[in-house]
Amino acid sequence: MDRDENRKPNKPIYLFPILILFLAVSFTIITRTNLCRIYLLKSTFLHRPNFFQSLSKFLHSNPNPNPIPKQNEIAEPNYCVLWMAPFLSGGGYSSEAWSYILALNSHNKKQKNPFFKLSIDHHGDQENVEFWEGLPQEMRDLAIELHNTECRLNQTVVVCHSEPGGWYPPLFQTHPCPPAGYGLFKVVVGRTMFETDRVNSEHVNRCNKMDYVWVPTDFHVDTFTQSGVDPTKIRKIVQPVDSDFFDPFRVDPMDLDPLGSLVLGSKGSDSRKPFVFLSVFKWEYRKGWDVLLRAYLKEYSSGDDVALYLLTNAYHSENDFSNNIVDFVESSDMEKPSDGWAKIYVIDQHVPQVDLPRLYLAADAFVLPTRGEGWGRPIVEAMAMSLPVIATNWSGPTEYLTEENSYPIPIVGVSEVEQGPFKGHLWAEPCVDQLRILMRRVVMNRDEARAKGAKARLDMVRRFSPEIVAEGIIDHLQGIVDVFH
Numbered sequence: 001m002d003r004d005e006n007r008k009p010n011k012p013i014y015l016f017p018i019l020i021l022f023l024a025v026s027f028t029i030i031t032r033t034n035l036c037r038i039y040l041l042k043s044t045f046l047h048r049p050n051f052f053q054s055l056s057k058f059l060h061s062n063p064n065p066n067p068i069p070k071q072n073e074i075a076e077p078n079y080c081v082l083w084m085a086p087f088l089s090g091g092g093y094s095s096e097a098w099s100y101i102l103a104l105n106s107h108n109k110k111q112k113n114p115f116f117k118l119s120i121d122h123h124g125d126q127e128n129v130e131f132w133e134g135l136p137q138e139m140r141d142l143a144i145e146l147h148n149t150e151c152r153l154n155q156t157v158v159v160c161h162s163e164p165g166g167w168y169p170p171l172f173q174t175h176p177c178p179p180a181g182y183g184l185f186k187v188v189v190g191r192t193m194f195e196t197d198r199v200n201s202e203h204v205n206r207c208n209k210m211d212y213v214w215v216p217t218d219f220h221v222d223t224f225t226q227s228g229v230d231p232t233k234i235r236k237i238v239q240p241v242d243s244d245f246f247d248p249f250r251v252d253p254m255d256l257d258p259l260g261s262l263v264l265g266s267k268g269s270d271s272r273k274p275f276v277f278l279s280v281f282k283w284e285y286r287k288g289w290d291v292l293l294r295a296y297l298k299e300y301s302s303g304d305d306v307a308l309y310l311l312t313n314a315y316h317s318e319n320d321f322s323n324n325i326v327d328f329v330e331s332s333d334m335e336k337p338s339d340g341w342a343k344i345y346v347i348d349q350h351v352p353q354v355d356l357p358r359l360y361l362a363a364d365a366f367v368l369p370t371r372g373e374g375w376g377r378p379i380v381e382a383m384a385m386s387l388p389v390i391a392t393n394w395s396g397p398t399e400y401l402t403e404e405n406s407y408p409i410p411i412v413g414v415s416e417v418e419q420g421p422f423k424g425h426l427w428a429e430p431c432v433d434q435l436r437i438l439m440r441r442v443v444m445n446r447d448e449a450r451a452k453g454a455k456a457r458l459d460m461v462r463r464f465s466p467e468i469v470a471e472g473i474i475d476h477l478q479g480i481v482d483v484f485h
């Protein structure tokens, strides 16, 4: 059945770019690139006549009239939003920032009198030439256009969308944000989030230098407040999910057969399509892949008509996922069922962003027993695709998981983060036994699963579609500039 036939996708401009971007972002292997090409990138993007130049002219001019060049300046709109983020890096903040920019740009294009001009600058992370070169031309054009949009300092809302260590003065080498410290701009906003139960004190101090701190969920409103961020500065600004791109009626499911390598279990001769669980994550402990394997392999065996597909990519250098899985299973206390292990496939090849909706659609359920998420983008993408999702009811996802639209996994408690920058913080331990129950229930009770999936899409469209999120941001910005008038 070709579901595309009756429905001409009526996609706003940002859709195409957003899709390419996300994959590029999520599944690009970030490689070190040679300096010459980096330099080229910097000279095409970073060193164009831009905001920094008007800023430095402003800073170095004598207090004479017209410190800012007049050319290109249009009286309308009055305000400017300068969004500074790792636009050229790929990675989580990069794709998030692009999703906001594309939503805001598309919204602006539809307005007769946009409330603000939009400008962007790269900040917060190394540029990645492969990432930039992998972007579609219209997206690069947009980046350059927005980058070259000039703003008056006193009419600019600067959004620093990055890890607070990059905020002025930065703890590592990056364009600082705000570009020349606090006080020159109309308003400065920090946009960040964390995956654990708290914000460390260095980050708290940095947040408190901002006029506003935007976080994506109520979980973060709480953890930031409890950690000492000034509650009058904190605002919840949710993240958009491109529900026109992630639309189950727009695409046909992908054929998973050629995509996954079988890591555990055997295919058998049965040609029926099994019930497919899909999980999408970066290979790191935080994502709870150990919990997922344990629950799935304890609940199911070879005789069950199910398969688990893992779309994963490397975190740091570890990328031999198949061996990791086999090693984990062999060194665990799990006993091989008499009829053999249930099937697990790993998809470790690049799935182009344009194919992601088709990948989700090939699954019957999405599962991610994560220990902590800022937002949980694959979860909301799966929900926009009307999949029933099973995901941990803790941290970012509590913003959108409900009993009606998903299968929230209860947690058994919190545990201490043992390594990395958040060592000593707490995150959640999802309950393996509850996950087993939910992974059984979604297979046994298809009508319920379908109903939850349908509700999931409704909720995603209603709350997180780009237009809705853009409107929310603009309302908030209007409020901000009024307050700071």
Ligand SMILES: *[C@@H]1O[C@H](CO)[C@@H](O)[C@H](O)[C@H]1NC(C)=O
Residues within 6 Å of the ligand: 152, 154, 155
């Ligand atoms: C910004 O500064 C310019 C002069 O530098 C002034 O004409 C304008 O009114 C100021 N705008 C705001 C919003 O303060």
Ligand SMILES: *[C@@H]1O[C@H](CO)[C@@H](O)[C@H](O)[C@H]1NC(C)=O
Residues within 6 Å of the ligand: 393, 394, 398, 402, 403, 408, 410
């Ligand atoms: C999810 O957790 C929240 C507390 O963080 C709780 O209020 C809610 O009832 C939980 N939802 C489910 C479905 O367990």
